[in-house]
Amino acid sequence: MKAMDPRILTPAMVRIVEATDMTAHERFFRLRLPRPLRHAPGQFVMASIPGIGEAPISICCGPGDHDRLELLVRSAGSLTMAMQQLGAGDQMGIRGPFGTGFDLAEFEGCDVLIVAGGLGLAPLRSLIEPLLAERNRFGRITIISGCRTPADELFRDEMRAWGRAPGTRVIRLVNDTAHLPWDGEVGLVTAPIAGLDIPPATLAVLCGPPVMYKFVIMELAARGLAHDRIFIDLERRMRCGIGKCGHCQINHLTCCQDGPVFRLSAVEALPEALA
Numbered sequence: 436m437k438a439m440d441p442r443i444l445t446p447a448m449v450r451i452v453e454a455t456d457m458t459a460h461e462r463f464f465r466l467r468l469p470r471p472l473r474h475a476p477g478q479f480v481m482a483s484i485p486g487i488g489e490a491p492i493s494i495c496c497g498p499g500d501h502d503r504l505e506l507l508v509r510s511a512g513s514l515t516m517a518m519q520q521l522g523a524g525d526q527m528g529i530r531g532p533f534g535t536g537f538d539l540a541e542f543e544g545c546d547v548l549i550v551a552g553g554l555g556l557a558p559l560r561s562l563i564e565p566l567l568a569e570r571n572r573f574g575r576i577t578i579i580s581g582c583r584t585p586a587d588e589l590f591r592d593e594m595r596a597w598g599r600a601p602g603t604r605v606i607r608l609v610n611d612t613a614h615l616p617w618d619g620e621v622g623l624v625t626a627p628i629a630g631l632d633i634p635p636a637t638l639a640v641l642c643g644p645p646v647m648y649k650f651v652i653m654e655l656a657a658r659g660l661a662h663d664r665i666f667i668d669l670e671r672r673m674r675c676g677i678g679k680c681g682h683c684q685i686n687h688l689t690c691c692q693d694g695p696v697f698r699l700s701a702v703e704a705l706p707e708a709l710a
């Protein structure tokens with residue numbers, strides 16, 4: 436039996452080189468790694484502060500042979516609230532990368548439809564970056580991103596820049612303008628799907644709150660997209676990241692090892708997947 440690499444369970448303390456508030460609840464971190472992670476888009480790390488806790492956080496930058504790691508952390512509980520206080524020069528613990536990711540080779544030549552709800556844009560940015568970096572390898576790219584109000588919008592300037600790439604369309608929506616200036620659309624992320632040209636070879640990638648999946652999947656099914664052409668990024672509470680603790684079990688699968696990126700056709704029959 437092959438011995439397990441102890442680094443999988445021991446966090447490396449990594450220096451934060453940039454920390455900025457992106458919204459009132461989300462803080463963006465850029466960390467400098469001692470060595471490249473060589474992650475796949477869609478993977479996550481277990482991020483920690485010693486003595487406070489550890490949580491799965493999606494890698495929000497594209498892969499590559501670089502020493503940068505970017506994370507977007509929403510304040511939810513004890514750890515993620517403590518992380519909002521960290522700044523440049525501080526350290527956080529990192530282990531990973533964990534989980535399945537997207538295989539860019541499968542996207543080659545295909546139209547890609549990306550649907551992000553709220554914080555779902557963070558993991559999907561790790562896919563959008565490499566798609567746009569090698570723009571000629573892929574077909575048309577459509578990014579639909581929705582959030583509650585203009586004040587909740589993530590990666591605002593980047594989304595505008597993505598929309599200027601050739602063959603790339605970005606549709607930004609809010610549920611409610613909350614009387615703030617807004618130059619995008621108003622409505623739910625499902626609304627623009629009906630007006631899109633979605634050839635059968637399109638690959639769709641969804642990440643957002645659980646309620647979003649049901650309605651986006653219904654729209655895509657109505658447009659005839661096969662369920663093995665739809666990827667969903669699922670979130671579960673998890674502790675270990677290596678499929679041992681069982682916290683993130685979805686029937687016979689573990690979200691941390693078999694996911695978080697799943698093909699819809701692989702999980703749609705599982706009672707616990709989209710419940």
Ligand SMILES: Cc1cc2nc3c(=O)[nH]c(=O)nc-3n(C[C@H](O)[C@H](O)[C@H](O)COP(=O)(O)OP(=O)(O)OC[C@H]3O[C@@H](n4cnc5c(N)ncnc54)[C@H](O)[C@@H]3O)c2cc1C
Nearest residue numbers: 490491492493507508509511512513514515670671672695
């Ligand atoms: C694969 C994966 C990727 C993630 N990526 C990100 C990310 O990029 N950025 C980010 O901010 N958060 C992300 N999360 C969610 C993040 O892990 C939780 O918000 C975090 O564990 C909360 O830890 P805490 O100690 O601050 O709060 P806790 O005190 O543990 O919990 C606070 C509240 O959050 C709820 N909660 C905790 N974990 C989850 C979860 N996994 N799903 C739903 N509710 C939860 C609890 O029930 C509680 O109500 C991700 C989760 C997973 C599974």
